[in-house]
Amino acid sequence: MVYAADDNIQTLLDFQYRQHFEADSGTHGSSNHKKGRYGKGLVIKVPPGTIIKDAHTGLVLRELIKGGDSVVIARGGFGGRGNSKNHPATGGMPGEEKKVILELKLIADVGIVGYPNAGKSTLISKISSARPKIADYPFTTKVPVLGVVKIHGDERLVFAEVPGLIEGAHLGRGLGDRFLRHVERTKTLIHLIDISGFEGRDPYKDYVSLNKELSLYSKELMKKPHVIALNKCDIESAKENVKRFKKHIRGKPVFVMSAATGEGIK
Ligand SMILES: Nc1nc2c(ncn2[C@@H]2O[C@H](COP(=O)(O)OP(=O)(O)O)[C@@H](O)[C@H]2O)c(=O)[nH]1
Ligand SMILES: [Mg+2]
Structure with a gap:
């Protein structure tokens, strides 16, 4: 999950209405040990000047000062693999989950x-x-x-x-x-x-x-x-x-x- 500063966005108001974001999940693996498709990454747009803090520690993870600045906050998981003659199916890894606080300081x-x-x-x-x-x-x-x-x-x-x-x-x-x-x-x-x-x-x-x-x-x-x-x-x-x-x-x-x-x- 990526947070990106976008010059077309001025406020954090949208986050009052929506606070949970989840990236697309990838698809399952299939026969012959094929990989599932990765989920599409999610980009959350925020106004320039947004500070992203870890909600648990309060530590600043990144400040997105100007349009185009971005930061990866949570990494996606891995898909599993389907079974085949020689390999049993393997499970995937779930993606990371992170709770953050967004704070906007005007510039x-x-x-x-x-x-x-x-x-x-x-x-x-x-x-x-x-x-x-x-x-x-x-x-x-x-x-x-x-x-x-x-x-x-x-x-x-x-x-x-x-x-x-x-x-x-x-x-x-x-x-x-x-x-x-x-x-x-x-x-x-x-x-x-x-x-x-x-x-x-x-x-x-x-x-x-x-x-x-x-x-x-x-x-x-x-x-x-x-x-x-x-x-x-x-x-x-x-x-x-x-x-x-x-x-x-x-x-x-x-x-x-x-x-x-x-x-x-x-
Ligand atoms: N006489 C006079 N009144 C002013 C002047 N500047 C602002 N005011 C008045 O003071 C009041 C408060 O103004 P405002 O700009 O809203 O103040 P703010 O609270 O600092 O934003 C209003 O009634 C204005 O019309 C000035 O230069 N001269
Ligand atoms: Mg005023």
């Missing part, structure tokens, strides 16, 4: 992370043809949204909005844990901060706890290059907050932008 160039309502969906819909739901209540976006962004000429970057990061996300609170896994497979991150200070929020505190959250989840995440983008600069209170934020952050580059008006997006 994107840039992951947009931030608190609910920071404006992640608005930003990705402004720069790509992705059309996630946008609303002024948190957790509108429940699955990671991918958007392809034209940079210049033929150059393209894939952005991913990774929803629902809140304090305690690394413990699995809210939807955070599930989605943090996707961030691991991005090359860089945009930390998107709501700079309006709406409802008495402190944007710098948001930034600090966002970082804390990421580092508690995985130290590797902290090594990823990231840029800071302060969103909603069109709102009156933003100016003062930007000043304060820059004072705290000292030295690090900070982009000031408005996903709503388009200011600073480039």
